[in-house]
Amino acid sequence: MAKKVTIYDIAKKLGITPATVSYALNNVPKVSPEMRKKILDTAMKMGYVRNYTAVSLSTGKSKIIALLLPFKDISEAFLQNPFYGEFIGFFEKNIKKEGYDLFIQPLYDEKELELWLVGRGVDAAVVLGTFPDFYEKSFKNHNMPVVLVDVYNADNKDYSSVCIADFEGEFRAAEYLIQNGHKRIAFVGADINNSIVDKRRYDGYRKALADYKIPYDDSLLFKCNPTFADGVEFASKLIKRKDITALVCAADTLAIGIMNGYRMQNKQIPECLSIVGFDDIQSSSLVYPSLTTVKQDIESKASLAAKFLFEKINNPESSIRTVTMELKLIIRDSVSKIN
Amino acid sequence: MAKKVTIYDIAKKLGITPATVSYALNNVPKVSPEMRKKILDTAMKMGYVRNYTAVSLSTGKSKIIALLLPFKDISEAFLQNPFYGEFIGFFEKNIKKEGYDLFIQPLYDEKELELWLVGRGVDAAVVLGTFPDFYEKSFKNHNMPVVLVDVYNADNKDYSSVCIADFEGEFRAAEYLIQNGHKRIAFVGADINNSIVDKRRYDGYRKALADYKIPYDDSLLFKCNPTFADGVEFASKLIKRKDITALVCAADTLAIGIMNGYRMQNKQIPECLSIVGFDDIQSSSLVYPSLTTVKQDIESKASLAAKFLFEKINNPESSIRTVTMELKLIIRDSVSKIN
DNA sequence: GTTAACAAGTTAACCGCTTAACTTTTATGC
DNA sequence: GCATAAAAGTTAAGCGGTTAACTTGTTAAC
Numbered sequence A, B: 001m002a003k004k005v006t007i008y009d010i011a012k013k014l015g016i017t018p019a020t021v022s023y024a025l026n027n028v029p030k031v032s033p034e035m036r037k038k039i040l041d042t043a044m045k046m047g048y049v050r051n052y053t054a055v056s057l058s059t060g061k062s063k064i065i066a067l068l069l070p071f072k073d074i075s076e077a078f079l080q081n082p083f084y085g086e087f088i089g090f091f092e093k094n095i096k097k098e099g100y101d102l103f104i105q106p107l108y109d110e111k112e113l114e115l116w117l118v119g120r121g122v123d124a125a126v127v128l129g130t131f132p133d134f135y136e137k138s139f140k141n142h143n144m145p146v147v148l149v150d151v152y153n154a155d156n157k158d159y160s161s162v163c164i165a166d167f168e169g170e171f172r173a174a175e176y177l178i179q180n181g182h183k184r185i186a187f188v189g190a191d192i193n194n195s196i197v198d199k200r201r202y203d204g205y206r207k208a209l210a211d212y213k214i215p216y217d218d219s220l221l222f223k224c225n226p227t228f229a230d231g232v233e234f235a236s237k238l239i240k241r242k243d244i245t246a247l248v249c250a251a252d253t254l255a256i257g258i259m260n261g262y263r264m265q266n267k268q269i270p271e272c273l274s275i276v277g278f279d280d281i282q283s284s285s286l287v288y289p290s291l292t293t294v295k296q297d298i299e300s301k302a303s304l305a306a307k308f309l310f311e312k313i314n315n316p317e318s319s320i321r322t323v324t325m326e327l328k329l330i331i332r333d334s335v336s337k338i339n
Numbered sequence C: 001g002t003t004a005a006c007a008a009g010t011t012a013a014c015c016g017c018t019t020a021a022c023t024t025t026t027a028t029g030c
Numbered sequence D: 001g002c003a004t005a006a007a008a009g010t011t012a013a014g015c016g017g018t019t020a021a022c023t024t025g026t027t028a029a030c
Helices: A008-012 A016-025 A035-043 A052-059 A074-078 A083-096 A110-120 A133-142 A166-179 A198-210 A228-239 A251-266 A300-313 B005-012 B019-026 B033-045 B052-059 B075-082 B082-095 B110-120 B133-142 B167-177 B196-211 B228-240 B252-264 B298-314
Strands: A065-066 A099-103 A125-126 A144-149 A161-163 A186-188 A221-222 A246-249 A274-279 A293-297 A322-325 A327-330 B063-068 B101-105 B124-128 B146-150 B159-166 B185-189 B221-223 B246-249 B276-281 B292-295 B321-324 B326-329
Touching: A008 A016, A008 A035, A016 A035, A052 B052, A065 A083, A065 A110, A065 B196, A074 A083, A074 B082, A083 A099, A083 A125, A083 B075, A099 A110, A099 A228, A099 B101, A110 A133, A125 A161, A125 A300, A133 B252, A161 A300, A166 A246, A166 A327, A186 A198, A186 A228, A186 A251, A221 B110, A221 B221, A228 A251, A251 A274, A293 B298, A300 A322, A300 B063, A322 B133, A327 B326, B005 B019, B005 B033, B005 B298, B019 B033, B063 B082, B063 B110, B063 B228, B082 B101, B082 B124, B082 B298, B110 B133, B110 B321, B124 B298, B146 B276, B146 B298, B159 B167, B159 B298, B167 B185, B167 B196, B167 B246, B167 B276, B167 B292, B167 B326, B185 B196, B185 B228, B185 B252, B228 B252, B246 B252, B252 B276, B298 B321
Parallel strands: A065 A099, A065 A125, A125 A144, A144 A161, A161 A322, A186 A221, A186 A246, A246 A274, A274 A293, B063 B101, B063 B124, B124 B146, B146 B159, B159 B321, B185 B221, B185 B246, B246 B276, B276 B292
Antiparallel strands: A293 A327, B292 B326
16 A cells, blocks of 8 residues: 655655645645745655545535435436436536535435435535425535525525426427317326426416417326336326327326337327427437427536535525526427328 | 534533543444443434544545546446446445445546545445556555456456456347348447457357358448447448348447438338347337347346455455356347348 | 452544644835 | 834644553452
């Protein structure tokens, strides 16, 4: 094991105090330019590497940001929705620029969260998707800078947040179907009484129907888990509804599952059913027919989240910021024109 | 900010020394059962959380394992191949059981790696895919416990490793095409002079042709980046080769891209071209037709990697272990029978 | 009845770095 | 020519634990 070089070693070699070395390394203007240069040079020559553990203990700042995923298990996030992987990549780039490192963590119970925030001493947190009460309790407790992403608890006006225009996005999706001549358009998503996100999307869909005077009744609202497998199963239920010609889906994974279910029963898409997804996951352009869907700009989302978070880190008194990002309808081949 | 509770606070409240508290919390048998209970109880009551930073500085062990991805950018891994997300999830579960946390990091240059290993004080590392020289230099230098996953530098007999039976897997893929009557079978992958993995797969393919006395010539070997986009482009080149009836693909992403390219030119798969992929990514079962491919057991891979790593962590003198995992051919709909 | 061994604590140094407060030297102003 | 301030360092305490070495009171052994 190579002996680790400390600021003491550097100080001894130069016949000065560790304090001076520390000041030099931190660019504190208390060291003469010549001395600073000598220190930096010998530090480099000796292969000095700053010990973050010691820095962290001493300053109380770890330069670590925690990213909390809305799943019990990390891989669930990556498998269920490519969104997370992409977001994390962009977000990491943004915080690395500022000298921070990222700890990716799944949803904890209260005790484990405390263990993390306090035990590992993270400086700040990004919360994705879900914001349980015990998060807030812990965050408040430790006065933690936090930014929320895709979180819709209206009562959380205490944190900056960035989310997407679900309502407008789904409005456009439904509108597009209407413009293609569809009149019996269904909506499928998670339980809109529990999922705020899907409720927002549902509302956008309803608004489009209303604006264009397309009749709606509750038989057009379906509930289904947003997963591939559940979509496949749901398809066989939907196929029986001969009146429905188009479907607005709250998630691409679900849409792709449904398409698969139709194919299994030899029903063509979009001839038998026009379908619009939500998210624009990578598979959406790969499946056949490729999926028309509502897309969000993940890169901007990540950089906004980072920006808001650093505002809080650098100035705890800075004001709360909230942004709702625009969505874009990506037109592919899963919608047919009818007359 | 809630005042952090330390072992000093606990000690003061009980009129004892911090040392005793530390011993109690670490289950060192130097504290009477009654005292231990009192300590543990008040620790809990006061909301004590162990400060890992301090522990780390004091013991030199951080309880952090670094996972090094073969990309410059984290998101590349997650987007390019779902394998990484899955592996990480399983691996994390395994190390969490042992009280370790995971730091996911992209490929570094030398200086940044040192900064990590030494600066953050990680205890051990898992290396995925690529093992650059400077990794080895740093690891040797710091006597770091390391396990290699999918790394094929034959000269690295110093580290435990787990990899997959590329040769046998691709042999089976080619054999399956042969059994379905194909005679002109091409292979496409990354440059086999640079990618050891794809060379192994290519060799398996060649062996199958040889064993079954199927003629081979170099016009059957194609080079293409293993990405969706490159696959789409490559398809237009392949379509011109009327003699080729089947294709062995070194990656699913590539295979799916090629399938897409064929569809764009109105060529049916598997009628015009039978195709076998490699990896069994999630999309492979979603695309149409679903992709026949070679699948690996990621969960076992991750738990083996964790096991080998802990052997080294707990006993640096433990012997090097190497495992090559079996692969399974998943038969779906992308291969047709010809006579 | 003395000694040795043990149980249950305590003491204090250490991990590597930061930083407020202090000292010494040199420059500045009038 | 003298007070004042600035520049460049030094000193030492502190961050929150760990742990080897020491102390003290009991118990067991012969």
